[in-house]
Amino acid sequence: MNVRTYVRPTTGWWRRNPWYRAYMLREASSLFVTLYALVLLAGIACLVQGRAAYDGWRAALASPWSIAFHVVALGFFLCHAWSWFAVMPKTMPFVTVGGRRLADRAIVAAGAAAAVGASLLVFVVVWATQP
Amino acid sequence: MRARSNKPIFWSLFGAGGMLAALVGPVLVLITGILVPAGLVLSRDTMGYDRVLAFARNGFGKAALLVVVALFLFHGCHRMYHCLHDLGIHMTPGRKAVFHGAAAAGSLVCAGLLVALGWGR
Numbered sequence: 747m748n749v750r751t752y753v754r755p756t757t758g759w760w761r762r763n764p765w766y767r768a769y770m771l772r773e774a775s776s777l778f779v780t781l782y783a784l785v786l787l788a789g790i791a792c793l794v795q796g797r798a799a800y801d802g803w804r805a806a807l808a809s810p811w812s813i814a815f816h817v818v819a820l821g822f823f824l825c826h827a828w829s830w831f832a833v834m835p836k837t838m839p840f841v842t843v844g845g846r847r848l849a850d851r852a853i854v855a856a857g858a859a860a861a862v863g864a865s866l867l868v869f870v871v872v873w874a875t876q877p
Numbered sequence: 878m879r880a881r882s883n884k885p886i887f888w889s890l891f892g893a894g895g896m897l898a899a900l901v902g903p904v905l906v907l908i909t910g911i912l913v914p915a916g917l918v919l920s921r922d923t924m925g926y927d928r929v930l931a932f933a934r935n936g937f938g939k940a941a942l943l944v945v946v947a948l949f950l951f952h953g954c955h956r957m958y959h960c961l962h963d964l965g966i967h968m969t970p971g972r973k974a975v976f977h978g979a980a981a982a983g984s985l986v987c988a989g990l991l992v993a994l995g996w997g998r
Contacts, residue, residue, distance in 0.1 A: 816910025
């Protein structure tokens with residue numbers, strides 16, 4: 747016997763509400779995080795194969811398509827970073843300082859400050875050691 | 878023995894990858910995907926063969942590459958798997974195995990490649 751159960755339709759629901767759209771955009775960052783990891787993995791694989799293969803990977807990275815992809819990916823990474831710290835007061839255990847709960851705003855600010863600090867550190871190290 | 882959920886493991890990997898991607902993801906994409914390939918601000922030779930090979934043959938460099946690739950893969954695959962549910966493709970143990978398996982396979986390949994590069998100064 748064929749049992750027919752009601753299945754709620756799931757097409758296009760995110761278009762109905764700006765909050766849903768923002769949610770989907772945020773979740774879509776996972777695709778770009780995965781693709782970026784694969785780009786790096788391809789680079790390591792080319793490195794193993796030798797200089798010619800590695801230079802081929804670098805040439806591919808310099809193509810307009812690759813640059814355009816990375817510009818879009820940068821936008822999604824920034825969207826991910828912002829939303830990651832914005833929800834940190836909810837995803838983190840309560841932090842109490844002097845018997846009072848640390849304010850949500852302080853947690854978000856600390857996360858954002860840590861990201862800015864870590865990014866500056868990486869950039870300065872790469873910039874200072876470039877040939 | 879009671880069967881235990883594997884959820885904490887994958888959630889931790891998702892969380893660690895998300896934190897790493899939030900902290901240094903944007904700057905890594907900016908450096909390796911835009912500035913160095915375009916030769917803007919940073920020299921194109923920043924990612925030259927000899928330099929990157931030396932980095933990948935160094936213990937710190939190996940750890941950094943493996944952590945970035947593996948955690949980004951686990952974060953991305955875990956989140957994409959949950960995102961499919963929102964698109965009407967619902968969660969099953971098989972689909973979960975495909976996504977987490979892909980992240981694990983990518984991480985193992987990365988580790989294997991880094992071992993194949995050997996150790997240098």
